[in-house]
Amino acid sequence: MHVDLNLLTALDALIEERSVSAAAARLHLTQPAMSRTLGRIRDATGDPILVRTGRTMALTPRALALRQEVHAIVQRAHVVLAPEGELDLATLDRTFTIRFHDALTTALGTRLLLAVQEQAPQVKLRLLPEPTGDTDDLRHGRVDLEIGSAEPALPEIRGELIGQDHLIVAVRRDHPLARGRLTAKRYAQALHVIVSRRGRLRDPIDDALEAVGLRRRVVASAPTSAAAIHFASESDLVVALPARVCGPTLRALGLGALPLPLDVPELRIVQLWHQRYESDKAHAWLRGHTREIILQAISRGET
Structure with a gap:
């Protein structure tokens, strides 16, 4: 069944004004046009809606029963179709x-x-x-x-x-790599843990090492940076992490942060x-x- 929602606006005006001519003026229509619309409303509802009582028009019981519901629907439609107002953060509930x-x-x-x-x-x-x-x-x-x-x-x-970050090597303070200059060869000889939510045991660092003829030994992957940092804090494992993202955590836990001795792309924050x-x-x-x-x-x- 097709429902003409424009009839709701007309019905609301007719109920509120209780007059075909007044409802027509309210909606900027001619009186004949509003009379035709009232006829369509009567056909759709099976109810006269407005009936003449002497010189005035009166609402039928069905119209009186629909009054609040029709008005609420029309007002809600106006809210839905109106431009979005100013954002009130104090009352925003989301x-x-x-x-x-x-x-x-x-x-x-x-x-x-x-x-x-x-x-x-x-x-x-x-x-x-x-x-x-x-x-x-x-x-x-x-x-x-x-x-x-x-x-x-x-x-x-x-x-x-939004921004970019670069990788550093996280190690415990007394780790052997913390003494002296960290070279690509020394880095590759360490035991590594990789951060991978998918459990991967290889990342772009391996490509960078292979480009200079080196390979590293990855002994584990960790699902989160927090877990990898914990592993590094209690063992000789090393982990490459975003410097700016993880820096505060490393400092709070007393871990060292060494420059990664490889040329790898910067990390993007999107x-x-x-x-x-x-x-x-x-x-x-x-x-x-x-x-x-x-x-x-x-x-x-x-x-």
């Missing part, structure tokens, strides 16, 4: 799901939570780890914002490069979102906060 690289969650999570709560106390954040494989979570709305190093994989995904949020003011506010916190941290050399 839950955002953000997917972070685990190192970024540790380094920036607290600042983001505090900044959001200060401006929008009713907003809640769901911070999720990176998945073990590719997903369509951004496309399907299960994730609102993703922060990592990946570039947009789909045309409807928007991306913004935030991704679906195009459906491009003009969403609340989402844009969240993206702006995330961008600002990361840029501030990078400029201070903390992440």
Whole structure:
């Protein structure tokens, strides 16, 4: 059954005005046009809606029963179709799901939570780890914002490069590599742990080593940077980590950070979102906060 939603607006005006001519003036229609519309409403509802009582018109019981519901629907439609108003952070009640690289969650999570709560106390954040494989979570709305190093994989995904980082070698303070200059050969001879949410035992560092005729021994992969840092703090294992992202954690745990003696590409920090949020003011506010916190941290050399 086809429903002409324009009839709701006309029905609302007729019920409120209780006059065909007054309803026509309210909707900027001619009286004959409004009379024809009333006829269509009567056909659709099976009810006269307005009946003449002497010199005036009166609402039928059905019209009286529909009055509040019809008015509420029309008002709601106006809200839905009207331009979005100013963002009121004090009353914004929304839950955002953000997917972070685990190192970024540790380094920036607290600042983001505090900044959001200060401006929008009713907003809640769901911070999720990176998945073990590719997903369509951004496309399907299960994730609102993703922060990592990946570039947009789909045309409807928007991306913004926020900053860059470089790798360092994390070791415990009394590790043999901490004494003397760290060369590519000495680095390759150490025992290594790799951070990989997919359990990979190889990364671009292996390509850089092979380019200079060296190979390293990777004995394990760790699912998170935090786990790899813990392994390095209690053994002779070494791990390559983002300098600015993981620097504060390394210092807090008393680990050393050595320059990586290899030429490897810098790491990119990118935030991704679906195009459906491009003009969403609340989402844009969240993206702006995330961008600002990361840029501030990078400029201070903390992440």
